[in-house]
Amino acid sequence: MRKSISILAALLLCGASGVALAHNCPNEMKAIDARLSSKPALSPENSAKVTKLRADGEAYHKAGKHDEAMKSLLEAKKILGI
Structure with missing residues (x-):
C-alpha cells in the first residue's frame, strides 16, 4: 500500500510539471517579444x-x-x- 502511494505521488508530480510548462509558454513568448521590440542586431536570416x-x-x-x-x-x- 505504501509503495502504491509513493508511485501515485510521483505520477501526480510528473503530471503537474507538464501543466507548469504549458503555462510557461506565454512567458517565453513575452520575453521574445520584449527582446524583439528593442530592435536587436540580427542578420535578416536570424530575424x-x-x-x-x-x-x-x-x-x-x-x-x-x-x-x-x-x-x-x-x-x-x-x-x-536571452
Missing part, C-alpha cells in the same frame, strides 16, 4: 528565423503541443541571446 520560431511556438501552444512550443521558443531565445 526571419526568430519570427518563425516565435509564431510556431504560439501555434504549438494553442494546439496543446507544449513540448514542441517550448522547443521552438527556447531556440528563438537562444538566437536572441
